[in-house]
């Protein structure tokens with residue numbers, strides 16, 4: 001069930017939109033990044049790790065969206081880190097009584113039923129500007145940027161040549177911009193892609209939050225593909241992008257996300273009084 005993608009780095013792929021949980025070997029246990037979606041899957045992952053004698057000593061959520069902030073009691077009580085902005089956004093989201101129903105509205109009902117909600121969103125924010133995940137294992141650099149979600153972070157495990165991209169650089173999902181929390185979502189997204197491009201040298205393995213693991217050549221290819229998509233969005237065009245094609249994930253799902261993004265951006269420029 002766990003698949004090694006680099007020395008000391010394993011992934012577990014969820015049924016839900018090819019979500020990748022990432023396990024990194026440290027000295028006294030493992031770091032678990034974006035643990036998974038379905039309760040049963042996380043329980044099985046916990047059992048696998050226990051049988052391998054690998055306690056979870058730290059967790060990390062790349063961003064505060066529901067499919068990245070879940071946990072299972074069987075994984076233990078290690079600190080679950082995220083950027084300060086990620087933790088704050090999760091806290092805000094859960095700050096009133098109606099939060100669960102509100103979050104569930106955005107989740108396919110059959111998936112929401114199979115989730116374990118008990119430990120949802122309990123993220124420990126790392127102080128702003130924290131360069132590395134505090135744990136006893138290979139250095140994991142935090143590459144925070146303003147795209148997709150507040151406090152979104154990619155993680156670079158330099159010694160292993162692995163880039164964990166969170167919800168950037170996916171081969172199945174188009175870039176989904178954060179239209180609510182930022183003044184210039186297009187420019188923010190392009191800046192984030194430039195930031196990832198800046199760390200791309202030396203990356204041999206790219207692990208997106210959803211989709212297939214890529215090799216060295218995929219890092220720049222996916223950066224280019226995402227950039228082309230964002231440029232098209234900025235020009236209010238529909239690009240020819242395989243992720244929007246007839247054989248793409250969920251058929252109508254991504255075209256409808258694309259339409260929503262076009263609409264959302266059009267609404268913004270009207271409000272700003274700027275053309276295009």
Ligand SMILES: [Zn+2]
Pocket residue numbers: 065067068167209210
């Ligand atoms: Zn996601």
